[in-house]
Amino acid sequence: MAVYLDVIWLLNFCFDYMLLALTGILLKKHVKKRRLATGALVASFYVLFLFVPSLSFMTLPLMKLLYSFVIVFMTFGFTRFRSFFQCWLLFYFVTFMIGGGMMGAHYFFQQDMTVVNGAIATKSTGFGDPISWAFVLIGFPVVWLFSKRRVEKLETTRIHFDQLANVSIRIDEVTISAIGLIDSGNQLQDPLSGSPVMILDMTVHESNFPPALIEKAKNITDFQEEGEGDRWEHRLRIVPFRAVGQDHQFLCAVKPDEVMISLEGRSLTVKKVLIGLSFHSISGEKDYSCILHPKMLTGHKATAS
Incomplete structure (x- = not known):
């Protein structure tokens, strides 16, 4: 199977840019596009680590944690620890929210069971359930927009009820x-x-x-x-x-x-x-x-x- 690393990297760069942009929107911070691109570039480099055996230690949970600090620092900077920590937590929240939305949408449209000669059969590849490129390219922006509007709606409702x-x-x-x-x-x-x-x-x-x-x-x-x-x-x-x-x-x-x-x-x-x-x-x-x-x-x- 041929793996086009440049395509995978470009796709991850675009996704990381959108995740960081949504984080900035929810934080009500005006982040320059240059800083968003820098943060997305740093985040997208993680894909390369998966294909370099000597950098396999980067897949450890502790290294992932430290690397996410670098991503947030490159994008939002550091003024004080509390605000930086809030940026970091919200970045993880946005990532899990979008990722969970993608997986939820995938399994919503996926039919895992079929009936063959009166018996129920399930489909499995042994390596999880693959998601098509087309689904990712279309589904990610849709889930991104949906999440952004839902969060904005919740914020509007909170402001409304504060009055x-x-x-x-x-x-x-x-x-x-x-x-x-x-x-x-x-x-x-x-x-x-x-x-x-x-x-x-x-x-x-x-x-x-x-x-x-x-x-x-x-x-x-x-x-x-x-x-x-x-x-x-x-x-x-x-x-x-x-x-x-x-x-x-x-x-x-x-x-x-x-x-x-x-x-x-x-x-x-x-x-x-x-x-x-x-x-x-x-x-x-x-x-x-x-x-x-x-x-x-x-x-x-x-x-x-």
Whole structure:
């Protein structure tokens, strides 16, 4: 069997470059392409060790460990031990993640058993299950992109949930518990009182409000018309707002007794606030059911929760 060492080396160089690039992306480090190429070049030389008998000691686990330190050093440099160690661990994580993805995809499409004359037969070469070059050339970039996007999605989700807080709304004897999203883009305020306006998802919490108030809130144009009275009617407010592409919009809001926000081990009690009632879902996945105004988190006394 002919072995084209130059092709194997080039293939490993490309793969090592992509692994180091993904490691840099996950580390949020801007690594120059020159350094990535240098690290990939050093990593690809390991293939040559497998074909040189005098360098067989490089296949020992300890030498592999030391060689990976050299690869990470050549690519990311060394500033302090902690950051270097994190780079090294993440490099191994990316390598195992991509390699595991490749093996998983291979065995997913591989059919190892066949039925011959009513008997189950398995296929084996005695040297493991070979993976075709075509599968490697196509599968590696696919798994690389898939892993990159999955990790980025997990990071986005983590950042998203870091902005969530437990919210408790009290109106008379009624207490509404919700998960709130801290939205820095929410700058809605009542023009008369200057109170910040948070948004409550009524598709989730409508049952906590009297039917007569719900009817008035849904028909803002008939807000001034006389109808069935309600004990919370004096709490109703009309807040004008402007949406993208739309002018002169109005939002029905309710004045609560207080809103308690629990975030990062501390509790905030906010009394100067209005609750805008939204009859459209504000979270497709129901991760949260209200949107908090950033002003609600400042200027209020916090207590340990």
